[in-house]
Amino acid sequence: MKAHEGMSLQVSNVMDQWNKKFSPGTHIILVMTDNCLKALGITDATCVIHYGFPPSRKIFGARLCCMVDNFDDLIVEGSTLQSQSIILMTDKNALQTASILRYLERTEAKIPTELYKFLSDLNNKDDICYDKSLCKYLKAHGICRDNKTCTGRHKLHPDVDKPRCLSDEKKLPSTGYIEIIPTCISDASSYYGRIIQHRNNWGNPPVSMEEDYLRLLKDMADYYKEANHRKPVEQLEVSAVYGLEEEIYSRVQLVALPQKAESAVLSNAGVKYIDSGQTRQVMHKQLLELPAKFQVLPPQAVEFIVCRVKPIDNEMDWNPQLSRFIKKKISNKSHEAKIVLALGNTLWLNPVVHLTKLADLKTTILEYNIRSEIMNSGFGTDNPEHIERLKVLCRAAGLSLPDEDSPQKELPHAKDLKHAVLENDGNYHSVVISEFSSPKHFYVQLVATRDELFALEDEINQKTTEKQTSGSYVPAVGDICLALSGTEKRWRRVKILSVVDSKGNYQVFFVDFGSCSWVSLDKIQPLVKGALKLPFQAICCSLFGVEPVEENWKPEIKELVWTAFQDKELQAKVIEQNRNDPMLDATMSICKIPLMHAL
Template identity: 45%
Template structure:
């Protein structure tokens, strides 16, 4: 904002704009401390209108104080507050809710030699006398204390109080009226913009007791907005209230902002839940694909909620069960005799629905009451394999045979991680959502699942990959997160994944034995390991690794748990190791592999016909390179030698000739050594055309590896 205003200021001082009318209108719902700077620097003759007295008091630099105490201690705390130390005149209003309270406070003040006045509907003194005493000129340092009930405020019309003590807790409307009684002593925003909080003229003191603890959240928000000192007791009050409020929401859906951005900025006002409820968040009919696939997957976005939140399917490229089901459904409903409309629609039942030329499985979510003029019911349905909802007429629903209902719902919720709207907005700009919608809907994407909760999968990254089959290459067309950032309407959200893992780490478990396997697997992948580019288990841009990373479960429940545990232990072991940087080159008979590790210790290299396993320590790090070779070697003739900053492994080829690549599968840490690019070419007995072909194949393979591995680092 200030950048824009600086440009505006530079423009209007030019000669052509010197006599043109200048006007700045700043509108907001809450007072902001930066407004004083805007007024001072950019407005010549400002006019300020604040309609909310609470905001006016913050703008007027009123000191906001909260004194936690028990109900029985209020009088003692009040007397401590009235122990004046300032030399200037103190005019104090003590507000109570009832006549009895006003009498009790007045009596306590008199017994402690504090001169005070009282006014309420039963008091003997009239308003005129009280106002005369209030406006009477006293010498500096003399306090004037008036105890009153709220119903007397308007009649008195006092606006010059220097301190308001809320002996009884006020409602929001009454609180604003009480603050108005100090309005003459609000600091001038224009003249006193640099006034320090300690030098304020007015002060508001709230006595917070156990009877008013239910208001703790509101007071906490107000003090935070006013940047006032917050007593620890208030935090305790607020946390208990927040916990109680969250317990009331335990049957509500999980907050969408929490899932999409990792944080909900207004938990107290948000109607949804902010803690895990396994009975809701991990349904029993969840698609097994999301449980079995904690790593890289191919996804098909079908319903775009916003720029980072989609519904779609996880596609199995080898044998996709839903594709088979969809073909069988379309074949079945081609027969007119099979299109049987449903007469009695039941809530939560599954039916078929024809949409253009395709047939979908849908579930009835809500049935609207039948209207007299309509022959058919209007029902709200959910496409269980796409995630979207719609409103249809009951006659459109078709009877769905049981064999088409066996496959669990395929719709999965996907959330793209580590990006959020700019300027602390809580909603995505429609332009971004529209752009992403047209870019990704209905297209296959490769993604890495970094966390799962029930039917929701958090992915990072999510990329569109084009495969060039003729060249045996893959090209990353775009990265969703990068596309959002490039619009200028999104910004980095580095804490997203950490917040989600923290949320799932504090689960309130209602059923201890229910669906815990997905969370066990996630516990082994902490944010530090997930972000380490050298980690052995991170090969997120490798298509081959995506397909091979799926965990298959046994038919017996115990087998599944056992295999999940083995996968967990294996992953945990891998996360303790680092993959070293490797460069390689070749001649006709051998392949030379250079492992870049400084200060190698405890080196070990094991050779087999089709694999080399190298391990070494350097400092407090363990390096491990498990290399499955592209072609066979002679293990007994292969050697490993340690030099200053690298280990040199010489592999003897089983068959003489050129290798087009070193490893069977791509690895971002392995690359061709271009310093020896010409060595093999100079000594090769092959004709020029052939040797060029071999060398080009090897290098192009490494270039693809390099491009794939760089996808994340570009972020």
């Protein structure tokens, strides 16, 4: 028997045939469409065969209700009623396969081994790389613990995963530093947004990455000024790109057709903003026909992932509370970031920081580091293997990785290395004493850049910990390298002053603090990449207008000053500068320190 929408007058005949009494062993087969389920109201079927995969949970449930009279009664002991649901699946149903498997596992049903093999074969197919997106857990954490049921792709493909083009002339950068604006926050470490500018090295002038996009916005605004150009779309198509009429005109892609409503014009449709990454519901009447000339520019939304961090307790998903906090903190704000890896439309970044310019002090401070915010929240922990796991997949797929410059490649530019200075501009500057020998010779750090220094030190120590020391590095006098601080047990930037003896002991100068020390060769390493992106922070100073009572300063002066003012914020004003003496960058008067009057 059969039943479909065109047989409305014969429904009663179908039901009469269905309800007839037949001899035992006779099976009645009814082929029908989903639209006939409610009209027929069948509840005593013993088997449902899903020839077409159910398009929604609601329809799936309606089909199963055809067997409700034959469901086992869990309350009544010894219930032996039998019913079966058979689903015919092909590789076209890959996305639904995992859901079906999880459903069967929850019901404690016997799962055929063929289903596991079917899903495994789908994940191992080479050509599936073109059809499936990369697993979100693999991207976010470097590993997916649910390979059997995960519908994402776990292999890279050299054609699909090479960095895409943002315009005819600009490609998604794979190295260097970028300014970004996150516009859509997926979770605590994954975002979508736009790249504002890019520079290969921090010292280079930035190159704008949004000129084409800004030109597109202007051209779209000019075009839609004409009333006759604002033509609502009559027939919507999924995946088509349209113009969206809001305060500013945007390009959107239709992801879901509107539900049936009394007024088609007022019905809502699901769209994705292809230039910012958000997904939302909009009214049908807001969707406008978009000329082909405005569809030439590729989507500008890029996925950003803060790397080397993961949820605590081996969780795969971020705590929603943390995701909300990060969303509120970073949405639509400018951030500076360093590119670690680029694949397809995704950039892995570390660090990602928000800088604030202080106009009055003519300086820029680091307001926050996103990775540090996640780690400090208590919901995140270090993930040192994140990028290396992705690089292993890149090498297996034959994808070229950017040359990881040897840290020593930065050294030829040592003559251009910058030192932090106190500006002789007549203003007071906030400083902290980092090393004190005497009132005529001590070092300070600018409070405005201390957070940047701490962030750089964290990055240096992370990279140095991950790196295996070969023991082959032998520094020369004058080299800039890393040495392990004896007090803090942290790797810090140093300059080699001299070789103390033949046993490999070196005298080093800590360029960010101003202290000198003797360290052994096993506590010295070459610079890690990026270690020179911040000027050396130790500023050599002398207290202006102060002389010792006797010929030399008394030894207890050092201890007295260090005890009183260690880690305390002071105000400094430059009186003179001596650029010729490399050990004396500035002489100054320190105000608001009563102790200084007693010296």
